Amino acid sequence: QKEVEQNSGPLSVPEGAIASLNCTYSDRVSQSFFWYRQYSGKSPELIMSIYSNGDKEDGRFTAQLNKASQYVSLLIRDSQPSDSATYLCAVKGLGSGNTGKLIFGQGTTLQVKP
Amino acid sequence: DTAVSQTPKYLVTQMGNDKSIKCEQNLGHDTMYWYKQDSKKFLKIMFSYNNKELIINETVPNRFSPKSPDKAHLNLHINSLELGDSAVYFCASSHGGRDTQYFGPGTRLTVL
Numbered sequence: 001q002k003e004v005e006q007n008s009g010p011l012s013v014p015e016g017a018i019a020s021l022n023c024t025y026s027d028r029v030s031q032s033f034f035w036y037r038q039y040s041g042k043s044p045e046l047i048m049s050i051y052s053n054g055d056k057e058d059g060r061f062t063a064q065l066n067k068a069s070q071y072v073s074l075l076i077r078d079s080q081p082s083d084s085a086t087y088l089c090a091v092k093g094l095g096s097g098n099t100g101k102l103i104f105g106q107g108t109t110l111q112v113k114p
Numbered sequence: 115d116t117a118v119s120q121t122p123k124y125l126v127t128q129m130g131n132d133k134s135i136k137c138e139q140n141l142g143h144d145t146m147y148w149y150k151q152d153s154k155k156f157l158k159i160m161f162s163y164n165n166k167e168l169i170i171n172e173t174v175p176n177r178f179s180p181k182s183p184d185k186a187h188l189n190l191h192i193n194s195l196e197l198g199d200s201a202v203y204f205c206a207s208s209h210g211g212r213d214t215q216y217f218g219p220g221t222r223l224t225v226l
Contacts, residue, residue, distance in 0.1 A: 043204055043217035044157065086155055099169050100145055100211030104157040 003027060004091050006105035014113050019076040021108050023089030026070070032092040033065055033072045034102065039085045048074060079112045086110070117141050118218035120205050126224045127195055134191045135221045137205030145169075146188035147206040147215065148180060157204070163188055164211070195225045 004025045013019045021035075032051050036044035050056045050063040050072065062075040072091075076083055089105040118139045127133055139146065147170070148160045162170035163182040177193045188205060205218040 038155075043220050045217070046214050049214070088155075088157060099162060099164075100147065100208055100213075100215065101159055101162065101170055102215065103159075107155045107157075 002105075003103045004089055004105040006087075006089050006108045008106055008108060010109040010111050012111045012113060013079050015079060015081060017079050017112075019079045019083065019110055019112070021074040021076075021087050021089075021110065023072045023074075023105055024070055025072070025089075025091045025103075027091070027093050027103075028067075028070060030067075030070075030091045030093050033063070034090040034092075035061075035063060035072075035074045036088040036090060036104075037085045038088060038107065044088055076110075079110075081112045081114050084110055084112050118205055118207055118216050120203075120218040120221050122221060123219065124222050124224075126226065128226055129195055129197060131195050132191070132193045133195060133223070134189055135203055135205075135223075137188045137190075137218055139186055139205075139207040139216075139218075141207055141216060143207040143209050143213075143216075144185050145208045145210055146182065146185075147208075148188065148190050149204040149206060149217075151202045151204060151220070153201070161188075161190075162211075169211075192223075195223075197225050199223060200225045 035048040038044045048063040050065045056063045060077045064073045086107040088107045090102040145164045147162045151157045161180040166182045202220045206215040208215045
């Protein structure tokens with residue numbers, strides 16, 4: 001079992017729709033969760049971080065965390081063609097707080113069609 | 115101003131050669147990382163340095179040797195390059211291990 005799993009996609013949504021990206025993780029004691037966006041040929045860029053159960057909203061983005069189910073998701077409301085990218089889920093374990101070790105999923109490719 | 119920079123951006127070389135990639139950050143961070151992203155976009159940590167001290171050393175062939183001359187620089191030297199080393203290598207930096215990691219633009223290494 002992979003430590004962090006994502007559906008590689010592509011996930012295709014029409015412009016203006018809600019895109020829902022999902023991620024599961026295997027280490028039950030994971031503490032910190034991150035969503036990075038990576039455009040083709042570019043570097044990963046942090047868009048959301050979440051540390052406690054529930055929802056965290058930032059503009060059109062909402063991160064949702066359920067530690068009991070070991071599940072973290074990212075919702076993108078009013079999707080725009082400029083949101084088309086690969087979204088990487090990353091998890092930091094209990095012992096990784098000081099080292100900064102991030103475990104990444106394989107990423108989900110999102111395509112927003114005009 | 116570029117926050118995390120890497121050189122070169124592209125590197126094409128023959129099998130068996132030795133090459134280096136350089137990384138510099140001007141964010142005042144004390145922790146720097148090297149990641150490898152393979153052709154399937156899977157991003158995996160290789161090394162991390164905090165204040166020039168190696169704190170993460172994943173299962174990486176010893177042909178890979180990181181060096182941190184100071185807090186702002188982290189270089190990666192690769193000996194006897196192999197076809198499987200072809201990938202994009204990203205440098206990143208952060209304040210300690212708890213803060214957001216900022217990634218450099220990446221170095222695309224192609225081994226022929």
